[in-house]
Amino acid sequence: DAGVIQSPRHEVTEMGQEVTLRCKPISGHDYLFWYRQTMMRGLELLIYFNNNVPIDDSGMPEDRFSAKMPNASFSTLKIQPSEPRDSAVYFCASSRGTSGKQFFGPGTRLTVL
Amino acid sequence: SQKIEQNSEALNIQEGKTATLTCNYTNYSPAYLQWYRQDPGRGPVFLLLIRENEKEKRKERLKVTFDTTLKQSLFHITASQPADSATYLCALTYSSASKIIFGSGTRLSIRP
Numbered sequence: 001d002a003g004v005i006q007s008p009r010h011e012v013t014e015m016g017q018e019v020t021l022r023c024k025p026i027s028g029h030d031y032l033f034w035y036r037q038t039m040m041r042g043l044e045l046l047i048y049f050n051n052n053v054p055i056d057d058s059g060m061p062e063d064r065f066s067a068k069m070p071n072a073s074f075s076t077l078k079i080q081p082s083e084p085r086d087s088a089v090y091f092c093a094s095s096r097g098t099s100g101k102q103f104f105g106p107g108t109r110l111t112v113l
Numbered sequence: 114s115q116k117i118e119q120n121s122e123a124l125n126i127q128e129g130k131t132a133t134l135t136c137n138y139t140n141y142s143p144a145y146l147q148w149y150r151q152d153p154g155r156g157p158v159f160l161l162l163i164r165e166n167e168k169e170k171r172k173e174r175l176k177v178t179f180d181t182t183l184k185q186s187l188f189h190i191t192a193s194q195p196a197d198s199a200t201y202l203c204a205l206t207y208s209s210a211s212k213i214i215f216g217s218g219t220r221l222s223i224r225p
Contacts, residue, residue: 004156033213042215042216042217042218043157043202043215043218044215045212045213045214045215048212055212056212091156091157093156100144100145100147100162100206100213101147101159101162102157102159102213103159104156104157104158105156106155106156107154107155107156
């Protein structure tokens, strides 16, 4: 199994640009999570999906952030427009059922100049 | 709101000793408490999960305890090795959903 796949691994962009992060969960997993990690705030849950349906997006910082999961094998997290304070590592994770055990991807390191 | 506290200071342990990391939480007890390991530049990796009706869980050199009275979990690494050096994250999951809350992590360094 390839594990959770994220792309790109690194993204450098300028303030105001649109950024799209991509995630492919582990096949057979029905939960998908998007996290953001910074030194100051640690690992924060942004949004999670169950069977492609968004369940809780209360962690999404503001309207500039949006996430979609068009099918069981693909999800995107979009930031439009991006700001320097969005610079962080963004992780995608997936799990099977409500076991709680999550498998994380390698993360996307986003730098907004 | 629920808060999770882990050792804020980095922990430095001599190789071969037992490392003990602490995770404290407020308010109500979670359905599951988990421990993850994170190496620099990588995503967290699941280590152990313990349920609220379990007192202790072991896996090789790892042991986790869960005390719902103290609202605390302890994570032990026995016979520690330099390869155990990493940041360890505590996480709580509640029964209503798979939403998970992570602690800020404790950085562990094992010196030879």
